[in-house]
Amino acid sequence: xxxxxxxxxVSVLDEKPAGRKPIKTVLVSSSRMDEVVGHLARAVAEGRxxxxxxxxxxxxxxxDYASAEARFAALRAALGDxxxxxxxxxxPVEKDAxxxxxxxxxxxxxxATTVIEVGVNVPNASIMVIERxxxxxxxxxxxxxxxxxxxxxxxTCLLMYQAPLSEPGERRLTVIRDTEDGFRISEEDLAMRGAxxxxxxxxxxLPRFRIADMERQPGLMAIAQTDARRLLADDxxxxxxxxxxxxxxxxxxxxxxxxxxxxxx
Numbered sequence: 001x002x003x004x005x006x007x008x009x010v011s012v013l014d015e016k017p018a019g020r021k022p023i024k025t026v027l028v029s030s031s032r033m034d035e036v037v038g039h040l041a042r043a044v045a046e047g048r049x050x051x052x053x054x055x056x057x058x059x060x061x062x063x064d065y066a067s068a069e070a071r072f073a074a075l076r077a078a079l080g081d082x083x084x085x086x087x088x089x090x091x092p093v094e095k096d097a098x099x100x101x102x103x104x105x106x107x108x109x110x111x112a113t114t115v116i117e118v119g120v121n122v123p124n125a126s127i128m129v130i131e132r133x134x135x136x137x138x139x140x141x142x143x144x145x146x147x148x149x150x151x152x153x154x155x156t157c158l159l160m161y162q163a164p165l166s167e168p169g170e171r172r173l174t175v176i177r178d179t180e181d182g183f184r185i186s187e188e189d190l191a192m193r194g195a196x197x198x199x200x201x202x203x204x205x206l207p208r209f210r211i212a213d214m215e216r217q218p219g220l221m222a223i224a225q226t227d228a229r230r231l232l233a234d235d236x237x238x239x240x241x242x243x244x245x246x247x248x249x250x251x252x253x254x255x256x257x258x259x260x261x262x263x264x265x
Contacts, residue, residue: 123151134169
């Protein structure tokens with residue numbers, strides 16, 4: 001929303017960092033869990049490393065989502081002590097030690113929550129499994145997938161979902177499967193969730209434009225920004241006839257209270 005209103009400078013980085021390889025992204029039903037674990041066991045035997053991300057730290061009585069602790073126990077039973085665990089509720093010393101073992105290659109499979117979403121670089125890790133991927137947001141899925149594809153080995157991201165998928169969930173997974181382009185992903189995210197309201201309280205959804213359609217008429221925003229800046233430079237108090245007309249327009253569009261709130265600082 002800030003960028004749309006012209007209140008944030010934008011730098012465009014349209015290339016991956018040097019050395020990054022494409023990542024094969026596949027949608028896999030949770031009914032194929034045994035098959036995925038078998039694939040993981042073979043990959044580990046070949047010396048590869050993997051992340052396995054779950055949405056929860058521990059099992060919940062409220063929602064039926066996969067937990068990192070339960071998945072860690074199951075994978076440890078299947079693959080032995082080469083499986084590690086890391087999540088945000090662990091003491092920092094334990095969490096750092098678990099990450100260090102994975103970086104050193106002592107741990108082959110790291111079960112985690114989104115605590116690994118950023119700031120983790122293990123080039124030998126070439127498999128990312130995201131369990132219950134349909135409940136994650138597009139930005140989270142894109143960031144998590146980016147933990148692999150950093151080395152010389154071909155990388156794979158498995159998006160495990162529980163059927164039946166909701167329409168928004170299926171759309172998110174399809175977008176992630178079909179592209180690694182962060183710009184396209186962010187555009188789809190904006191179209192699905194909305195940008196929120198800069199001069200309101202909504203953190204998602206579309207701003208309440210009464211006339212313009214910013215998704216289909218982006219050029220109008222640039223014209224409005226130029227005109228508004230010129231008006232405020234010439235008439236910061238909105239006292240001229242045109243300024244008073246703008247005051248009336250803000251009142252008619254129910255934006256005068258929000259503008260007064262912003263002016264408080």
